[in-house]
Amino acid sequence: MFSIGQLSKRTGVKIPTIRYYEQMGLIDAPERSEGNQRRYTKDGLSRLSFIRHSRELGFSVEDIRGLLNLSQHPEKPCHDAHSIAAQHLKDVQTRIAKLRRLERELKRITQCDADNVADCAVIETLADHGLCETEH
Amino acid sequence: MFSIGQLSKRTGVKIPTIRYYEQMGLIDAPERSEGNQRRYTKDGLSRLSFIRHSRELGFSVEDIRGLLNLSQHPEKPCHDAHSIAAQHLKDVQTRIAKLRRLERELKRITQCDADNVADCAVIETLADHGLCETEH
DNA sequence: TCTTGAAGCTATAGCTACTAGAGACATTAT
DNA sequence: ATAATGTCTCTAGTAGCTATAGCTTCAAGA
CATH class of the missing domain: 1.10.1660.10 (Multidrug-efflux Transporter Regulator; Chain: A; Domain 2)
Structure with missing residues (x-):
């Protein structure tokens, strides 16, 4: 016990x-x-x-x-267990793909080396989706 | 308006x-x-x-x-914006790494082709962490 | 046996980032 | 004028816990 x-x-x-x-x-x-x-x-x-x-x-x-x-x-039969696991695997893969796109975008925008906020790519990109390279 | x-x-x-x-x-x-x-x-x-x-x-x-x-x-100065974005990038990368390990493990356990739950790798692996290949 | 400190109990509220629903009022189109 | 749609506030619900308060129980040492 x-x-x-x-x-x-x-x-x-x-x-x-x-x-x-x-x-x-x-x-x-x-x-x-x-x-x-x-x-x-x-x-x-x-x-x-x-x-x-x-x-x-x-x-x-x-x-x-x-x-x-x-x-x-x-x-x-273990068919049900498989379908739960397989669906979950799919979800995980979707999340990975999404995060990879984010990673790429974040890498890109953090490369800015401006001195002040006015010219900062981070802020600028967030304000304007059109500046993004990939869809999200 | x-x-x-x-x-x-x-x-x-x-x-x-x-x-x-x-x-x-x-x-x-x-x-x-x-x-x-x-x-x-x-x-x-x-x-x-x-x-x-x-x-x-x-x-x-x-x-x-x-x-x-x-x-x-x-x-x-845009230093603060950068550190927020950089930290977030790091978080994203950590999450990606973690999900990749999950993906590997899930792929492995969903490959079982047993007929019933008694022999099912999905169930078996979940019940016993020792059967896992990677740490998590 | 008594005491003390750790561990356990229930109940409630809080966390993130929303989403859903009820019931009333406002706006717009016909 | 009326009907359809839009908007208002307020409350509660979602996942998966975590934290707190105020209390009781347990186990070990003196």
């Missing part, structure tokens, strides 16, 4: 976040001690680790709810 | 967002019509365009507050 603090240390999920997950129904409400404190089992630990890891990979809480659900049913 | 709807169309910023910016102090409260509706000048239009464009480049509202401030003082 782990206290919430021990669970937190083992998984790296902060205490208020664990309680938040419980509230959101991602983890079951665990048993309580006589004094009403949460007591977790190994099962609770691995479920939370699953969540933690999924969050690190950027899955949304809703996605995780689905994945957790699937993981409880080992006999089911 | 533009109504809020016209301003919205010209800048691409949604009406509630314009009001939100006003509330946040990013744009000045404009004059009102006799019937209490907002009426904007060209100045208001260009200020909002500046904000819109900065948001598109991913600057935070706080950053934009600083940049707008600087843009009002053309005689000032």
Whole structure:
């Protein structure tokens, strides 16, 4: 049996976040001690680790709810898990592409070496989209 | 003079967002019509365009507050504008790097071709961080 | 056994940057 | 004049937590 603090240390999920997950129904409400404190089992630990890891990979809480659900049913086809992951991969790739365009634009505008704001490319570019090289 | 709807169309910023910016102090409260509706000048239009464009480049509202401030003082050195932009560029690059690692990991785990959840690499990897190739 | 300090409890509010909705009033076109 | 559209304020909701207040419980040392 782990206290919430021990669970937190083992998984790296902060205490208020664990309680938040419980509230959101991602983890079951665990048993309580006589004094009403949460007591977790190994099962609770691995479920939370699953969540933690999924969050690190950027899955949304809703996605995780689905994945957790699937993981409880080992006999089911894993097609659903794949489509969640594949969709997420796509999202990540879209975000990368977008950020790359931003990076290019930011690199360009930070290269200005003017002395004052009047001639500054940063300010000027922000004021006038027409000065941008790429679309965004 | 533009109504809020016209301003919205010209800048691409949604009406509630314009009001939100006003509330946040990013744009000045404009004059009102006799019937209490907002009426904007060209100045208001260009200020909002500046904000819109900065948001598109991913600057935070706080950053934009600083940049707008600087843009009002053309005689000032533009060092501050540069450091805001440079810091933002750095953030963007960090995010790109992180997303690339995610992308790699997601690509790897979505390549599984198991039939059911019990053998599914997606689920398995999420449950056990040790199966990951890269750190995150 | 008593005490003390750390850890845990609930409930509420705050964060970013908006977005949505309700219900009332203003403006514009016909 | 009337109807359709636009705008007003206010409140609450979104994701995924984080922080605070004021209280109770637990575990270890004297």
